[in-house]
Amino acid sequence: MPIGPFGIDPVIWAVLRLVIAVGLAVFLVLNGALAQIFLERKIQAVMQDRVGPYHTGPFGLLQTFADAIKLLSKEDIRAKLTDAPFFLAAPAIVFSPMLASFVVLPFGRDFVGANLNVGLLYLTTLGSMTVLGIVIAGWASNNKYSLMGGLRSAGQLISYEVPQILALVTVVLYVGSLSLVDITNSQPGLLVNALILPMAFVTYLIAALAETNRNPFDLPEAESELVAGFLTEYSGMRWGVFFLAEYGEVTVVSAIMATLWFGGWHGPGVDALPVLGVLWFTLKTYVFVLLFMWIRATLPRLRIDQLMGFCWKVLIPLALVNIMASAVIILAFADPRLPLAIVNWLLVGALVVGLPFTQRRRLLRFRSRTRESVALRDVRLSP
Amino acid sequence: MFDFLEPLFFALFALGIIGAGACVVVLRRITAQALLMALTFASMAGMFLLLGAETIALFQVLIYVGAITILILFGVMFTKQDDRPYGLFFQEQTPWAAALTLVIALPVAFLALSFKDPTTASAKGGDLIPLAASLFRDYTFPFEVASVLLLAALVGAIVLVKRDEQ
């Protein structure tokens, strides 16, 4: 039982430490979300050849604070027939697992909240709890569009959990441990896992885009479809909580990608100064956050059936082939890195080349079928 | 120093389990029942953590709260749930059900509470490596059969709800 600073009683120090840690985590997550909202607006603006917010504060830096104040001061509109306890609980159910995910992420050499030996399983479990919150939000709004949006979103989320977990399993097979600290320590130097397991990385990237409801998979919350889906009846700070939960989830997922495939807190100068690890970790995480924003500004949205078809017919078979091949290679070879890299890069090549090829064939077939049905219709209409 | 914590958490989780379980049986609003069932599952995961089985606890949350609750909520939303009282809530079966349950429950409860802790030392440490070793070495065949079972359930469920397209 460590004695606290200034000789505080150990009992009080233990409780105080917990309170400070939780407060710090909430503070960091919220500020990270604020920073990301600002970055997103500026980056999208730059990519769309406009300026973005520039009025409030220098370079529009205070824009997000202004937005937060506006959201907080909005009237709490609630439709009469909504299921009150569930309507109020849904944002909390979506927000809490995201907040709880930060405890296992290794920010630096000894900077981890809890070195769970099942850390990756813990993160996966928390990712699957947000689905419950979204279904409840859709149901409790007593609005058919919200319900449909909520169910569609739930279907998308649970479908894309499978390739996400399969991609993580590939890394775990290679590293041999579920603990995030062990995974980080298995990639010293430049030989990061992304060079060895790129197919798992690509699978996880696509699945993470779908898990966090980001473009091109943001059908459930798009403004042009379903009137913002399950978020329709939420206004003011309740909507703000959903929004924060989404950005927090993006941060968590980017942090997982940085840890598993790009070395986590490793970087030049970490041996001398361990605090530098936090800087490298944050930088790598934000590279992926910016990648998400870049993808959002570039790609169009997928329809729900295209999205599901892509998951079940393309991602899952490729991920399964990846796992089988990785398992066989790891058992067969003493140093499995080179064969694993070959197989993975081949699969990435197959995905990148095969996808346009098969889609083109489908498009041509669809066009020929439409042409014949139009021709039939013209034949029938002519007297 | 913090000895009271383990019984405290046990009491909390037991209260969650039994309270939420009772509410699932007694309440009438089906969405409330489904969510209280999720609370039962989460408290059960807490119990597993108290026993030191962290992998099983995380599997519990992942499978039960994350998937089975969603399945049941989907089932609720696709069917129309009648709210009308439809006669007595506890109809004529209740005395028989209560009698049967009590007749079996009382001896079982007596037996359960009379368990002495075994004198052999219990398993220490985590749960992940022993579980993985047992599951993938000693019980590989049941594991594969379970995956075939899941495949059969998947195909069967799809076949059952498929509409006949003309």
Added chain:
Amino acid sequence: MTVPLGAFIAVSAALFFIGAAGVLVRRNAVVILMCVELMLNASNLALVAFSRRAGELGAGNPLDQRGSVFVVFVFVVAAAEVAVGLAIILAAYRNRPTVNVDEIHDLKG
């Protein structure tokens, strides 16, 4: 002060009987399915409690987790059962739009 093994078994038994009472008394098919899940959970708790607290194969053999392995299989079976059970309920609902098991007691039409 650790919690005695009997307490876990008592909680498991209580939950099992609550679930059993629910299956016997309720009329809504989905609620019956939920109560069956409660019963399965109760048995899981008993299995894990015995596996972690009273393992066989000699004193405290850490590799004996047969109870926990069985719990993994119970998870699998429960998930499969809920999926198929809900499929059956939805298919029956299409025939006669009710989930009340008192009304779905004829095999014909």
